[in-house]
Amino acid sequence: MTEILTPRLRLRRWEDDDLVPMAEIHADPEVMRWVGDGRPRNLEETADAIERWEEEWDEEGFGLFAVELLGSGELAGFAGLSVPHFLPEVLPAVEIGWRLGRPFWGQGYASEAAHASLEFALQDRGLDRVVSICRPQNQASENVMRKLGMTPCLDTVHPAHGHPLRVFEIDLTEYQG
Template identity: 40%
Template structure:
């Protein structure tokens, strides 16, 4: 399949990563508030490696986490997209929708807008039957985005993230899902 290199929403260009995204991305990933629901803030090198893994995902699957650029000013603000879940759980194999935005762009509806666009790509172009999303139980902001884009949570779907050690405060996760029929019903 030919990679899906670009998507557009009303206010955002969802595009491939450029080398000049690294400074803003590294700054975002070093922000303790942005990384509050991840194991730790990331160094510049860790951020660069993540961009490399994202590019590799696009090369392997034809889709991934698109860089988000505001159309009104051209600023890089984070990422949103789809990726194959990289660990074993009761809901895998599956494709996850995820996002991460710089703090100054929170609360403006960008995460929901980009996520909605990514869902459309997943169901219309990739012909997926279901898309999942998950986060730490305490991450209410991401759960609100999941709900805003029509995803549903079954409390029985909760799980402990296998990449976090026992006793870690972020180990308990919630799982949200949306299938093609649920997505079509929201149109």
Template identity: 55%
Template sequence: MTYGAGRHPERHTERLRLRQWTDADLDPLAELDADPEVMRYIGDGSPGTRERTAAALARTRAAWDERGYGLFAAEEMATGELIGWVGLSIPGYLPEIMPAVEIGWRLRRRSWGRGYATEAAREVLAFAFDEVGLERVVSICHVDHHASARVMAKLGMTHDRTTRVPAHGQPVQVRSLTRAEHRASA
């Protein structure tokens, strides 16, 4: 579903500003993607390069213009620092679950364990179901990424399947949440 293509909303939680991307975000995002611990369970597990991050950022910005949803830059309101991203994307890397929209997150290491991913993802789910009008959202993580699995559970997502990503063979779990399930838990 296309929601307000060309619209670039901003959302707020108690501690975070979920906003659109700026050119100034490239360096902190590249630093995040270059951290081996952050990237351990992402893709094939290799850290990103500045060039790959720049290309991904360009695709992220284009997704908002094309679909009206995408990945929000997650900024700590108290400091104004970019701590990562939380948002919606199309998980084309896992064809067996398509069509689907995935909610995901990636935060800098010093922001882990503070509840930011759950806080921001709850806000993004409200956006996904109430404004975008999605009926179902999935989330995908490496089977050993227990922190992300805990966030998924806190969001009320239930196990859909365990499978492998065709491009690199990494084992992942897929969890899902419907609009009705989300509303029932609110």
């Protein structure tokens, strides 16, 4: 089982008990405003998403980790790697992403989990380049990307939803951690 420990977090594969807390995160309009069409997701949609994330682990050898707080065992959200099929113009690519519940914002958890995911991409999976994609107005995510050493490489439009997107990238062959 793939697991990464950071000073405050456990990044691990998904468990059955993660469904309800992740659905609560997905039900929050503030969390979801920058995701896809911006609408909250329900329990069934969250279950489908977790199933897809686990399938990607099986197919690609990487995926989105459940992010758990070490101190309390609470599910904070996810962080990890995925193939951004929704944006064909950047393929082939692996995207680093994260989504945390609002109570976990502003405490450095996204940066900590994303940093661990980059280390995983480089050291465990041998990837040489990773991208990250967000809406230009999502300053919190852009700040995490910049902390990781990522730089903007493309401004484009979401093919399904029509809103602007900014793609960041990092060359992991030069990554210093």
